[in-house]
Amino acid sequence: MSVPGTENAAAQQANGQQPAPPDSDDDILVRIENVKKYFPIKSVGFTRRTVGQVHAVDDVSLTIPRGRTLGLVGETGCGKSTLARCVAGLIPITSGSITFDGQKISGLSRRAMQPFRREIQMIFQDPYGSLNPRQRVGSIIGEPFAIHNMASGNDRKKRVQELMERVGLNPEHFNRFPAEFSGGQRQRIGVARALAVRPKLIICDEPVSALDVSIQAQVLNLLADLQDEFGLSYLFIAHDLEVVRHVSHAVAVMYLGRIAEAGPKDPVYDHPRHPYTAALLSAAPAADPRTAAQRQRIILVGDVPSPIDPPSGCRFHPRCPKAQDLCQHEDPPLEVKPGDPVTHQAACHFPVQDGEDLATAGSATSAAGSRESA
Ligand code: SF4
Numbered sequence: 430m431s432v433p434g435t436e437n438a439a440a441q442q443a444n445g446q447q448p449a450p451p452d453s454d455d456d457i458l459v460r461i462e463n464v465k466k467y468f469p470i471k472s473v474g475f476t477r478r479t480v481g482q483v484h485a486v487d488d489v490s491l492t493i494p495r496g497r498t499l500g501l502v503g504e505t506g507c508g509k510s511t512l513a514r515c516v517a518g519l520i521p522i523t524s525g526s527i528t529f530d531g532q533k534i535s536g537l538s539r540r541a542m543q544p545f546r547r548e549i550q551m552i553f554q555d556p557y558g559s560l561n562p563r564q565r566v567g568s569i570i571g572e573p574f575a576i577h578n579m580a581s582g583n584d585r586k587k588r589v590q591e592l593m594e595r596v597g598l599n600p601e602h603f604n605r606f607p608a609e610f611s612g613g614q615r616q617r618i619g620v621a622r623a624l625a626v627r628p629k630l631i632i633c634d635e636p637v638s639a640l641d642v643s644i645q646a647q648v649l650n651l652l653a654d655l656q657d658e659f660g661l662s663y664l665f666i667a668h669d670l671e672v673v674r675h676v677s678h679a680v681a682v683m684y685l686g687r688i689a690e691a692g693p694k695d696p697v698y699d700h701p702r703h704p705y706t707a708a709l710l711s712a713a714p715a716a717d718p719r720t721a722a723q724r725q726r727i728i729l730v731g732d733v734p735s736p737i738d739p740p741s742g743c744r745f746h747p748r749c750p751k752a753q754d755l756c757q758h759e760d761p762p763l764e765v766k767p768g769d770p771v772t773h774q775a776a777c778h779f780p781v782q783d784g785e786d787l788a789t790a791g792s793a794t795s796a797a798g799s800r801e802s803a
Contacts, residue, residue: 457492457493457495458493458495458662459527459529460492460526460527462526463489463490463525464486464488464489464512464522464525464527465484465487465488465489465522465523466486466522466523467483467484467487468485469481470482481737481738483736484736484737485508485686486511486515487508487686489525489686491691493662495629495660497662497663497678498656498662498663498676499663499679499680500666500667500674500681501664501665501666501667501683502668502670503682503689504668504684504733506736507683507685508685509666509683510634513634513664513666515527516529516549516632517549518534518545518546521536529545529630530629549629549630549631550623550628551632551634552616552619552620552623552632552636553636554639555639556619556639556640557612557615563606564606565603565605566610566618567586569607569622570593570618570625571585571586571588571589573625574626589603589621590603592621595655596618596620596621596651597647598610598614598617598618612640612641613640613641613644613647613648616636616637616640616648617648617651619636620648620652624655627659628661629661629662630664632663632666633665634666636648637667638669645672649672652676665677670709670713671713678693678694679692680694680698682705682709684745685733685734688763689705689706689775690706690775690777692769696769696770696772696773700773700783701775701781702766702781703745703775703781704727704749704750704751707727708729711725712726726788727750729750731748733748741757741758742755742758742759743760743761751779751781753779755778756779760776761776761778763775763776766780
């Protein structure tokens with residue numbers, strides 16, 4: 430994964446490292462460049478003036494390679510779902526650009542966007558709420574064929590039943606309603622529907638967080654099998670870091686509308702450089718009991734600041750156990766840190782060192798904060 434921009438390349442050279450080679454456009458399916466998405470806040474009353482803006486996504490650059498999965502993690506409200514909706518073309522961006530399969534799709538009219546809607550499909554979090562309860566399953570899965578004029582009549586029915594079989598549903602249940610299926614089966618209906626028009630990209634927005642753990646694994650394995658079979662790319666959004674690690678090739682961590690850290694999953698998980706990533710990882714349940722026992726939980730102080738008026742400098746500084754004066758004034762660029770692979774980048778003036786005890790630093794900061802507030 431790369432984050433384009435000359436500043437980044439210059440910073441890498443300043444670090445004595447070779448800049449990351451530019452990704453070939455042949456390898457990249459989605460290129461997100463300096464994307465901002467602000468929502469205006471209107472005054473009440475007759476004039477309805479714009480009195481502020483929610484900075485939901487603020488200068489984000491990412492790439493999604495073909496046939497790979499980019500995991501996007503962060504707390505609720507960090508902007509990850511808004512970014513996904515921008516990529517899907519469901520909402521316009523404020524500035525920046527989004528390129529899909531070599532063509533710029535940001536700023537297109539609804540009509541011009543139509544061919545790309547077929548190529549970009551979504552799977553939603555709630556398998557209960559995302560399906561029309563009064564529509565039969567065959568009709569739900571077959572709807573994209575109708576929207577894109579791809580199949581009708583018996584041909585559509587045959588293709589829908591093939592899809593049902595492929596995702597592990599009984600094709601004979603074609604005429605049933607969603608309420609007659611379990612949660613995991615309903616999510617399979619969502620997967621079949623997304624797959625119907627053979628997209629290149631599927632945006633999975635918290636696709637398993639509403640499911641039991643045992644069912645989660647089945648759906649994740651299905652997504653992995655389909656990626657191998659059809660060469661799909663996924664933008665996989667979740668707040669569960671272990672789920673993201675399981676499915677992703679690369680990971681981006683979002684905080685308050687910005688990318689805090691990004692890179693291939695192993696360097697990010699094994700050597701987090703941003704204190705926020707380290708804190709998220711310290712709170713994630715570990716499958717290995719020895720790893721869980723060794724983990725020191727980093728407690729973050731305070732709440733996530735408002736995206737209407739984000740903090741100056743580093744947006745994480747009010748909660749960061751490593752914050753110093755510089756952090757309050759200077760926004761850290763997303764860049765490669767010394768010794769890291771050129772694809773691993775973090776936005777931090779004082780990156781975490783391997784073995785550094787942030788749990789103690791966090792409690793010291795917390796104690797100092799308590800004293801100050803007292
Ligand atoms: Fe913490 Fe400063 Fe790094 Fe921001 S720049 S994450 S406040 S150490």
